[in-house]
Amino acid sequence: MNNTSKLKQALHDIIFEAETPAGRAFDIALIVCILLSILVITLESVEEIGMQYGKILYGIEWVFTIIFSIEYCLRIWTVTKKRTYALSFFGIVDLLSILPTYLSLFMTGASSLLIIRSLRLIRIFRILKLARFVGEGNNLAMALKSARHKITIFLLTIVTTIIITGTLMYLIEGRENGFTSIPKSVYWAVVTMTTVGYGDIAPQTAVGQTLASLIMILGYAIIAVPTGIVTAELTFHRKKDVSTNVCKNCLKEGHDVDAVFCKYCSAKLD
Amino acid sequence: MNNTSKLKQALHDIIFEAETPAGRAFDIALIVCILLSILVITLESVEEIGMQYGKILYGIEWVFTIIFSIEYCLRIWTVTKKRTYALSFFGIVDLLSILPTYLSLFMTGASSLLIIRSLRLIRIFRILKLARFVGEGNNLAMALKSARHKITIFLLTIVTTIIITGTLMYLIEGRENGFTSIPKSVYWAVVTMTTVGYGDIAPQTAVGQTLASLIMILGYAIIAVPTGIVTAELTFHRKKDVSTNVCKNCLKEGHDVDAVFCKYCSAKLD
Amino acid sequence: MNNTSKLKQALHDIIFEAETPAGRAFDIALIVCILLSILVITLESVEEIGMQYGKILYGIEWVFTIIFSIEYCLRIWTVTKKRTYALSFFGIVDLLSILPTYLSLFMTGASSLLIIRSLRLIRIFRILKLARFVGEGNNLAMALKSARHKITIFLLTIVTTIIITGTLMYLIEGRENGFTSIPKSVYWAVVTMTTVGYGDIAPQTAVGQTLASLIMILGYAIIAVPTGIVTAELTFHRKKDVSTNVCKNCLKEGHDVDAVFCKYCSAKLD
């Protein structure tokens, strides 16, 4: 193993691993850079700040882009399966997080680049993926996955209720009360049923207010259903933490997974 | 079995079953048609679009109506118990989804037809009923059914609190602050307790704002109760994994998946 | 037992019991009367209706008052422990539901009588108490009772957060942005944290909006805590429905409370 491949290996460990002190420091530095670059994007959009400090912020943005570019090149260089990485979800996000600034040299006023830049935030999830969050995240994902049929039925019921209510309210309230079209009425029904309640459109007639009241109480109470579904799944998966171990000495079960000795007779467990 | 009855059987399988590739393709095509026809209804109501493309949309609506009419006729033709189907919930929904367009030839400006047309959306649930969602849906329905007494008590408490609060606020705030009548005050109480909060009516006096604050905290915290009820039921059913097996001897259901004998009459289960 | 005491007994059974057909009919008639009388109170407060039909509604109100008065007298007459009934919670509610109309003969414009009249609604709960809801309601009450310490801590945390946030926002936003006093700021904090969000007062400064965002996310996520508390209790109590019965024949357990035969070996259970 020559010096280059040693360096390559060391860099790979720092960039892709999180267990070593250097790897951890790298991850934290990267999170700070991502958050700061998001802050810069955000501040640039504020008119007064953009006017006064626009050039400085543009400069800082270039600094972060160069840092992220170096990081991207190192990732490509140190990874074994270069193609797989480049075409993976996080590989594309990594590329997208640096492209907009380079493109801004050729294109002007391309506001769509702004949204691509904000996708940088997703990179934080990659860093978490390395750390101990992976098990917990999997657990959550598994619970949501096994509840997906129930959640689909729930969402379909909600959406059907929203569309039918929206159509009804369009007929009841009519254009003169702000319900100018079915899409707008459906938008109102979403705002109401999810208990957001902007108040930019609100029913004015007695019949409309009565129907709205029913929808509100329904929307308020029905949240219990997805909550119940997700909770039942999570409780089910959480419960598995009780070991199925039976004590060989007293034949009692119900031991915790971390138990070393039987809690009833002090015999050693397997 | 002659050719007609062969065709009848084949069509029946395509229309009413979901397991075969043809049946699945038919279901997906139907869902797409339903969603597109709902989109047409929705777009028609937008003033600018209705003005400009009204005739085209009316034409598309006729295309879908004819498709749904053919489908309805085929359903009637292929099904064995024609009367039972025609009078079943989904049979009526199927009929209602084609009637309005035909009626629009004789009646003009009948906006009530609009809401009937939007009921087409319910037909999607029938398609889901055929597929693997049926077990999950039953599970949900069973949990909600066994929690219905608790949910009734909860809703009654909410409604009583809303009406008494509404009456109180009418006295406290009075007509000059927007609480012009008890129904309006009750409407405000619904908007507030369900945490929708339009802000079209809002308490102005110190006493009113204090009472409103109490109602908000109550409404915010009390949602824990129906959630707890539904979750406890779902957790209970999730754990038991109740079988859909029906005892051949006493016709009772609700047996556990590991049951070998009927728990009510001791007959052997399949 | 003479005729009077026979009548007394029969009336007592009709009024206080719910199991007999007559008792059930009486309960339903009473619920209808209560709901109609509440509707009358509600309609009276609507200006246009009150103007036009005020006298008719006043007449109907007298009809209901006389019905409720007769019912109250019969209750007093048929009950054995008259004093206990008259001073019980529902005895007082029964009296309060008839008093206001009589008082309105002597007092004029006493709007406080309105709220007393709306308390009639509480009588519906008494009727439910008789029926099969009692067990379910007790179950709920028991769960809430055993969670009361946790709920107290939760509410105290919420209230402390609301008051401190309210004070902070009063300093940050100040009187010129609608936060005219600490009570008003605290009212805003309640409206925000409970996710009601009227929008009658809303932060205008960047610092205020940042703090408001934090409070919103906190209020949005923290609802998980009381929900979890209540659910954990309800799940705990719900679980007891699995019988502790052990089959004498095969020694297996986990039978449902309604099981008559062992589901594993078909032996009769105790």
Add this chain to the structure above:
Amino acid sequence: MNNTSKLKQALHDIIFEAETPAGRAFDIALIVCILLSILVITLESVEEIGMQYGKILYGIEWVFTIIFSIEYCLRIWTVTKKRTYALSFFGIVDLLSILPTYLSLFMTGASSLLIIRSLRLIRIFRILKLARFVGEGNNLAMALKSARHKITIFLLTIVTTIIITGTLMYLIEGRENGFTSIPKSVYWAVVTMTTVGYGDIAPQTAVGQTLASLIMILGYAIIAVPTGIVTAELTFHRKKDVSTNVCKNCLKEGHDVDAVFCKYCSAKLD
């Protein structure tokens, strides 16, 4: 033991313990004083009241400050580890609750003192800590602690969704519809996703309203996730009824209530 140390011991028991009648009376008196002093701060900020009764309220504030000062001195005097107490969280809160009034003699118009004064409210938690709430609180804290990784992932997902949605809405709606900068759009996204919905900023374009609808339904349904997480933990801990017993041999805790031997080292538990 001389008289002074007897008095010291008696005072210590009254101030720091809650089991004796005197200790309980002291705690209740203290809670009343804290709540009244918060009420005074609150009332002072109301312009009309502050104008008219400002001097009286300032006097009452001094009375409470002197009471709290005496209490603070007695705490310092009676406690054994004076330094530890003075630097503990509640020791600092105790000091902060009296300082502002004294400082107001030298500084004028220091509104930041107001917020420090409102921190007095936190002292109520100390009093609860002494009472039977401690077990319940610990139980809650333990459940939240073991759910912290899942909650972190949830909050990170929410915040990322909010920031990306905010940026998107800034591009879609633009400055003319109230979305004047990314921070403001992000603030709108927080208000919407948490279902607060002030309505001070609301989408006007069809695309914006569609995106807003998606975010609302997401925000409405996703609350099921933290609720499920917290509930699963609380159910888990509720079921196990974890004992507060600490093993004398290995000092580990978390034993079940029915445990006879330590599950880690097999030593006998009390």
